[in-house]
Amino acid sequence: MKFTMQGPLLLAGAGKMGGAILEGLLARGLDARQVIVQEPTPAPAVAAFLAENAIDVVPAIDELTQPPAVILVAVKPQVIDAVMPGLAKLAGPQTLFVSIAAGRPLAAFEKYAPKAAVVRAMPNTPAAIQRGMTVAVANANVTPVQRALANDLLAAVGDVMWVDDEALLDPVTAVSGSGPAYVFFLTECLAEAGRAAGLDAAFAEKLARATVIGSAALMEASGLAPAELRRNVTSPGGTTAAALEVLGGEAGLKELMTAAVAAATKRGRELAK
Template identity: 55%
Template sequence: MSESVLKSLSGPVVLLGAGKMGGAMLEGWLKLGLPADKAVVLDPNLPAETAAALAGRGVLVNPALASLPAPAVLLLAVKPQVAPEALPPVAPLVRAGTVVVSIMAGRTLGTMAGILGAQAAIVRAIPNTPAAIGRGVSVAVAGPTVTAAQRELATALLGAIGIVEWIGDEALMDAATAVSGSGPAYAFLLAEVLAQAGVAAGLPAELSARIARATVSGAGALMDQSDLPAATLRQNVTSPGGTTAAALAVLMDAGKGFGPLMVEAVAAATKRGKELAG
């Protein structure tokens, strides 16, 4: 479905901001079959060699805005702090039928509608960093003027970098961001502190780092390929009275264990997201 949707667009896909996330999305679209001549990149800070490479593949890079036909999609992938300066120049590109997909953190549907126009069909989404290898999670919410076809198109575009989950209430976006958007950092921290704990238990630092990293990534791969709930996978590793049970007794302490800490951490990230949006 994604491939057919991307191949049948009536207008170009305009990408504003081709940094790590925007660039990963562009690569995903091209791999899924978006014709290169329907991809437009707007990024004045794009390195010359990157711009030349994209142009060599047929992608239109930094054209005059007045020369562009009505886009099927305008994807906003600039840093949120530059949005007040970056969005007004591209606002005239938003025509009837154009869907705007924003992956800017903290910029609400209302904020973007205030710049792009109240009738703009806007989808707000937050992808996470595994998008760089096509394993991302994007949580998305549609504005009131987005049609079913435009939502399908947004799903196809976001699906090029991983799975897409839709929510019906934008108020949930900060909590979703705290779980999926920030979540990779929690997994990386687990590998980091697990390695440190191994050193404290007597392992050589390099060995501990290697086996901690491989263990966290391997467990993630196992969970991805299994239909079992995470709790069941955990229980399958845990023999009564064994070493894993001894460790989990500490990590699952009701007062100071991993669970209460994670609840506190996600709450802190959610609170900060609301502050940034305000």
């Protein structure tokens, strides 16, 4: 479905995630002439992409001839207080703020634009290949039309889900935002275990990568629950069952993952204060 918007898109922050969303939007038909990028030091790959699409990058914007339809806030969380006063001045009455600044609550934006429609979103790194998972929450000023616009914008990089309670963004971040790192670490550990069992290092890494990638593809293609897929590959008394007895034992993978998500959730709430 072609992405359209009644007005300019101001991208504040052209890092990897902001660049990935912009790339997805352009691929879906957004006119590059509608895009304004505010970024003092864009990532090299993003800078090259912007140049290819004839999109100008400016370090700062003092005024615009037309208020943005959307201001996509993709700056680092620690600079929100520095950039929001200027962005708030550029916004019009119908401007929608969409923030992907991790850990910054809706209140951090409402502080500078109390009447503004604000959507806070948490995408994850597979957004870089348009396979992301994004969870979003809207403040009370967001209209149904603006929510649909935000959904279409975020869908440019993958699936989108919504929650009504902003507090859920912390466990969401712990599961899907940080989740790719858990999968990458699992792959590392699986390869290391193969090396410890006597496999060549390069061979073990290739086995681990291919296994994780293939298993994810099977889970997507089959539509079956992970538990059912696990049971399908586990023969009673077999090698997989022996391994799962270790992983499912006391202080096993389930307990470790529960503790890891709890720790990430706790840290997210601390950073939001």
